[in-house]
Amino acid sequence: MDLQHFAKQIRYYTLKELNHLGFGHYGGSLSLVETLAVLYGAEMNASPAKRTDPDRDYFVLSKGHAGPALYATLFLKGYFDEDFLYSLNQNGTNLPSHPDCNKTPGVDMTTGSLGQGISAATGIAKGNKILGKSNYTFAVVGDGELNEGQCWEAFQFAAHHQLDHLVVLIDDNKKQLDGYTSEISEPFDFVEKMTAFGFNSWRIPGNDIEAIQAAIQKAKSLSGKPVAIVLDTIKGYGVPYVAEMKDNHHIRPNAQGVQALKDAVTTLGHELGLGGNE
Amino acid sequence: MKEMEMRQVYAQTILELSRKDQRVVALEADLSSSMSTNQLKEEMKDRYINVGIMEAEQVGAAAGLAVTGFIPFIHTFAPFASRRVFDQVFISLGYAQKHAIIVGSDAGVTAEMNGGTHMPFEDVALMRAIPKNHVYDVSDPYEFKAVLEHCYQAPGLHYIRTIRKQATSLYDAQTNFSEGVITVREGTDTTIFATGIMVAEALAAAEILEEQGISVKVIDAFRVKPLNAAAVVQAAKMGPIVTAENHNVIGGLGSAVAEITAEQYPTKLARIGVKEQFGQVGKADYLMEVYQLTCQDIVDAVKRVLN
Structure with missing residues (x-):
């Protein structure tokens, strides 16, 4: 699969999905697109046919507010159709802001209350280890989410149980809802912290597909410790209007913003040969 | 066992x-x-x-x-x-x-x-x-x-x-627990719904009341949710109800019973339980006196609802 193309598709449909609703978590969804492209496009053993296969790889979006990007990815993988994608947050929907394993095909665990998804991911990885399986659990946490103490409980558990088939991806997009993470609660050096917590950890350019793929392949080659890849990302990546906005966690665009977001879809659509109309 | x-x-x-x-x-x-x-x-x-x-x-x-x-x-x-x-x-x-x-x-x-x-x-x-x-x-x-x-x-x-330690022995291997409630003593004047350690207190209260000519039914309502509503309504039809729990009266067994009676068969009701207080150190029997969880407190409550 052409992962650059797949990432562009995910970004295109994430924008269309959010634009259809008119507001939502643009910033943290867009920073994660390349990671989702690598996982679902190449590195993760997951598909609609394997939805309930216990040997599949598991994915937990602990930063659940990036659900729209995950949903665009799942749609492109064939878990559900395009109409389903545009039901995001509509009354009675099966596609809520934050992922729900009982509603949305392809979602392995309900998340959204920050810090809890990573704990569940350690339980999934531990469960598969008890069962003697060699499948992987991938969990995405946000840099802001790492404010939550529960994350650090989960990391202690993962390291103590030597969950080397758990890969934690830290979406270090430098911002949380109220502003820069460094101004709200200084995160210090995630690689040093994760290393101290007993992980194999390193930092990569987090919107660089080749770097992400190489890092995940490296993670699979390591054993004895869980892995934490710190993704150096840009919140709102790939859509200048969003990326350049200061407060881009949850966007309710004005008329000018609506046009900019439409234009972004059009541009991506042309690049993909899709037209890009709303 | x-x-x-x-x-x-x-x-x-x-x-x-x-x-x-x-x-x-x-x-x-x-x-x-x-x-x-x-x-x-x-x-x-x-x-x-x-x-x-x-x-x-x-x-x-x-x-x-x-x-x-x-x-x-x-x-x-x-x-x-x-x-x-x-x-x-x-x-x-x-x-x-x-x-x-x-x-x-x-x-x-x-x-x-x-x-x-x-x-x-x-x-x-x-x-x-x-x-x-x-x-x-x-x-x-x-x-x-x-x-x-x-x-x-x-x-x-x-x-x-x-509780962690020795509990009162009330049942045996043949007891049927499927209804979520067990009638541990029959009676005709009033019903006490109790849970946990308060079942034994309720039974002791029933003994005292029997000597005073008051017949009390005691139900161990161990499944607090979903509570057996039919058992509560049946008790309400018989007479007043007292609840007894080693817990705050807000939100526990007493509330659950009151919710059912209020909507389905209103009756007089008294709740024995902790009222607007935090815990503290002490022996259990001492704390039961402090929080008014003793069999005598239940006796007094039964008399209140029957008057």
């Missing part, structure tokens, strides 16, 4: 279930020595997990284990199994619809010397507020074992509160 401490009942039942079903896992948070579950490690091996003093992770990891098909039994002291991890239980287990069993030990005043920080008078209230959660407050070793076995088989979330 009637001589068995409740913690031994827990440990033995988990062991039995784990022998017949590889999906059973037991999670502790550094209180296994207190609950006698440290003995499980040797046999259950990696299906016994002591996470350390990390209750949030204990609940979260249990949810993840449930995702991979395991049936987690989660034990810690009741305040930590409820108020400390309320959102984790609510979201990762309840909202996510996982099959899991939470056991909170040291119910109410039986936390004794651990005092107010460790003394749960609100766990039943919190757990009742979680949609589709099942809530039990057990009184007897056979009852505890039966409830554990039921929870293992029944999908969904279950919360069981218990």
Whole structure:
């Protein structure tokens, strides 16, 4: 699969999905697109046919507010159709802001209350280890989410149980809802912290597909410790209007913003040969 | 088994279930020595997990284990199994619809010397507020074992509160626990609904009242949610009702009974339980006097509702 193309598709449909609703978590969804492209496009053993296969790889979006990007990815993988994608947050929907394993095909665990998804991911990885399986659990946490103490409980558990088939991806997009993470609660050096917590950890350019793929392949080659890849990302990546906005966690665009977001879809659509109309 | 401490009942039942079903896992948070579950490690091996003093992770990891098909039994002291991890239980287990069993030990005043920080008078209230959660407050070793076995088989979330040590012996291996209530004494004037250690107090109160010419029915309402509404309505049709619980009167058994009678068959009702107070250190019998949980308090309440 052409992962650059797949990432562009995910970004295109994430924008269309959010634009259809008119507001939502643009910033943290867009920073994660390349990671989702690598996982679902190449590195993760997951598909609609394997939805309930216990040997599949598991994915937990602990930063659940990036659900729209995950949903665009799942749609492109064939878990559900395009109409389903545009039901995001509509009354009675099966596609809520934050992922729900009982509603949305392809979602392995309900998340959204920050810090809890990573704990569940350690339980999934531990469960598969008890069962003697060699499948992987991938969990995405946000840099802001790492404010939550529960994350650090989960990391202690993962390291103590030597969950080397758990890969934690830290979406270090430098911002949380109220502003820069460094101004709200200084995160210090995630690689040093994760290393101290007993992980194999390193930092990569987090919107660089080749770097992400190489890092995940490296993670699979390591054993004895869980892995934490710190993704150096840009919140709102790939859509200048969003990326350049200061407060881009949850966007309710004005008329000018609506046009900019439409234009972004059009541009991506042309690049993909899709037209890009709303 | 009637001589068995409740913690031994827990440990033995988990062991039995784990022998017949590889999906059973037991999670502790550094209180296994207190609950006698440290003995499980040797046999259950990696299906016994002591996470350390990390209750949030204990609940979260249990949810993840449930995702991979395991049936987690989660034990810690009741305040930590409820108020400390309320959102984790609510979201990762309840909202996510996982099959899991939470056991909170040291119910109410039986936390004794651990005092107010460790003394749960609100766990039943919190757990009742979680949609589709099942809530039990057990009184007897056979009852505890039966409830554990039921929870293992029944999908969904279950919360069981218990004391750790010796409970009053009320039942035997033939007792049928399927209705969620057990009539432990027949009577005609009024009905006492009690749970946990308060069942014995209710029986003692009934003895005293009988000598005074008052006939009291006593029901062990160990399944607080869903409470057997038919049993409550039947009692309301007979006469006034008294509830007795080792718990805050807000949100627990007394509230549950009042909710049913108020909507379905209004009757006079008095609630014995902790009223607007925190826990404190003390022997259980002393604390029962302090919080007005004694059989004499129940006797007085019965007389109030009958007047």
